[in-house]
Amino acid sequence: MNKQQLIAQIQEKRSFLCVGLDTDITKLPAHLQQHPDAAYEFNKAIIDATKDHCVSYKINTAFYESMGLKGWEIMERTLAYIPKTHLSIADAKRGDIGNTAAQYAKTFFEVLPFDAVTVAPYMGEDSVRPFLEYDNKWAIVLGLTSNKGSNDFQRLMVQHAADDTALLPHIVAPNRPRALYEEVLTKVAAWGSTDNLMFVIGATQASQLQDIRSIIPDHFLLVPGVGAQGGSLEEVAKYGKNKDCGLLVNASRAVIYAATDETFAEAAARAAKDYQVEMSSYL
């Protein structure tokens, strides 16, 4: 999926919601637990219930890998069931040296034909590049995450090149002290374009979105942490939106576990619709 198609979806649906399929087999509604294909049936029902209110689905690969072979197979079928109109994201946070990163890109863009995959930046340029070599596919690189651990390294102040205005001419204050996550945004942005690169920016950090937008004004941001993790959608929209919208706000638990009985799909539809209605007011 390319950027124009994504923007068109957002405008048509008046939504920038991404529904996270963090499907935990132990949290499924009781009546589904005995189903031989419970996780897939659950995902299918969630997708049917929410697809009119969202523009993207994010599959958290950890929840499928932890089911073993069967989980990998459920991930394949779930991906196949996601409508082609919706941006499909493998939330896999892969990151390794060049030749290995190329294998991961093959995994999540060819073997499993996702539109996008999340990537960890710690290993640098050759670990990200292979994900940028596919047409109409996206690397979504971790910038500032929504968890407590983001304080441990991402917010450390770093020394950086004295003048990097050449790298990013639009940057507001190139020589001010910069946190590691800002250095990540600055450097990684130079490796790709707004057509093949997005960033993960946790919603619990909405106040930082203004500074972040001074570094990457035009990129799409994947924003987790709204809902169960406590981030404010209003603040995210206020500080993070750009001319293309430029936001995909993810909600996982708040949608897929909105109810945990037979009404789970209707409850998920209502939760997704509530997000869509609120998002509509910010567009």
Next chain:
Amino acid sequence: MNKQQLIAQIQEKRSFLCVGLDTDITKLPAHLQQHPDAAYEFNKAIIDATKDHCVSYKINTAFYESMGLKGWEIMERTLAYIPKTHLSIADAKRGDIGNTAAQYAKTFFEVLPFDAVTVAPYMGEDSVRPFLEYDNKWAIVLGLTSNKGSNDFQRLMVQHAADDTALLPHIVAPNRPRALYEEVLTKVAAWGSTDNLMFVIGATQASQLQDIRSIIPDHFLLVPGVGAQGGSLEEVAKYGKNKDCGLLVNASRAVIYAATDETFAEAAARAAKDYQVEMSSYL
């Protein structure tokens, strides 16, 4: 596997070699390419040929994931074939928020019963902790990697707390400027112990090993980058060895692709034996 068992293996075999099973289906010997179970047969032959010369096997998950479902199944069988005397490592470089990290720990310690898994530090403490909650299992956290991209972020100088001697009392010069990877080693070391935590330190950076040992004198280091990537085993041993040996040096391509014809297994045995003989002289 616990630390005493690992040390005993190293002493008995006079080797600290880890063989990396980066099994690329396109690089297998021609006579195996048509075999219906080529990758597994290759791994089995490599393990049989090298097990007397090494103490560990490292499965690079990317190469298996890129084969899809079948690859995941080959990874399961290969892991089952690795002798229990050898430390089995999932080189998966996972890293995500706490509840997701717990799913990854379950994947690589329970569903696939590896002894150890590599973990990326960018997301901080709650992304690492779940891997430290298993008895006789290991998290191997990325410190300084062997690729060119390690210059992009890992070597950035960071500002850190003025006095962290309380954190690591043995540290030589707590207040000197510190690179990000040194900050990672310092902080992560405080989250676990030398019984459940190792670090990845790329061999192409052997000259830094002295400084690294001033931060983490007692931890085992997993050292990739010897062989195909050009690191020197002699330098790694000289600067990196501690009282327990404290090293696992990984060779992947230099062993498993030592020959690419019918003699591949004998060639792998010779390459592994050559490493073992050289390692013996450094112990």
